Amino acid sequence: MSTKRQKVALVTGASSGIGFATAIEFSKRGYLVFAGARRLESMIKLKEDFGVNIFKLDVSDLQSVQDAKEYIIEETGSDYLDVLYNNAGQSCTFPATDVTDDQIKQCFEVNVFGPMRVVREFIPLLIKAKGVIGFTGSVSGIVPFPFSCTYSATKAAIHQYAAVLRLELKPFDVKVINFITGGVKTDIEDKRSLPETSIYNVPGIQTSFDERRQMAARNNPLPANEYARLVVNDFENASLGGPLNFYRGKMALFLSFVLTFVPRRFVEFALIRKFKLNVVFDYLRNKYNSK
16 A cells, blocks of 8 residues: 655745745645755754755755755655745846846846756656746836846746746646745845945935835735745645736735736836935936936
8 A cells, every 4th residue: 555655845045034934834734845045054943943954055056956956856765846936036126227247147047047947957856746836926027116127137037937837847747836926024125235336326316225125124015924825825726727927925916907907107107206216317317418
C-alpha cells in the first residue's frame, strides 16, 4: 500500500515580508518547505518555530540556483517540486535620468533574470510533480508610478514572462500564476536618496520623493500574513484552465480597473496630485522653458 507523498514548496526571497510569511503559511498546511534568501540569519525563526528548511540563495547567481536544486533533491530524496514561488525582489526608486547602469542591472538580475533562471533549473522537478509556478508581480507593472521606471519595467517583464510560460507549460500540466500585488506591509521600501546631481533636485522634490518611497506604508497596506494566506489558497486552487493573474494586496484590483477603463491623461493627472508633484513640475517647466 503506497503512502501519500508530502508536497514540497520552494519560496525565494524568504528573509522577510511576503516570502517569510508565505513560507510559514505553506508549513502550517503540511508542506515540506524550503526557504531561500541571501540573508540566512533573518530566516532562523522559520527553521526554529516552523520547521522550514532554510538555505542561502542568490537568484542572480547561477551556481547558487543550481546548488539549491541539488540541496532540495538531497534533502527530499526525490526530484519532485510541487510549488515554486518566485518572490525574491528588489526595489529601485529613482528617476529614469538618475538610475545608474549598476542599479538597472541589479534590479533586472533579481526581479527578472533571477526568476527566469530559477524556473529553467527547476522545471524538471515541477514537470514530474505537475506543480505550480507563481510570481510576485506588482501594480507597478501596470501603473506608471513616478520615479519607478526601472522597477516597473522589471515587473511588467515578469508579468509577460509568466503569461508566455503558462502557455508553454500546458502540455506538461504545470500551472503558472502571477500575483499583481498592491500594498503589503513589508520592508521593500527603497531608502536610497535622490542624487544631489539630479535634474529633479528642485524645490518640493523631497516631499514628493518621500511620498513615493513610502507609498505602500502610508496607505494601510495588507499585513503580510493575510497576503500569504490568500496566495497559498491561490497556489492550492490553481488549475490549467484557471486565471493567470490574481490581484492581491491593498488597491491591486482597483488600480487594475482604473488603468483599464480610465483615460491615461486622467491617471497621470491623479498621480501628479497624489505624489505632490505639481510644485516640482511647475518649477521644472518654468526653468527649462525659460532656456
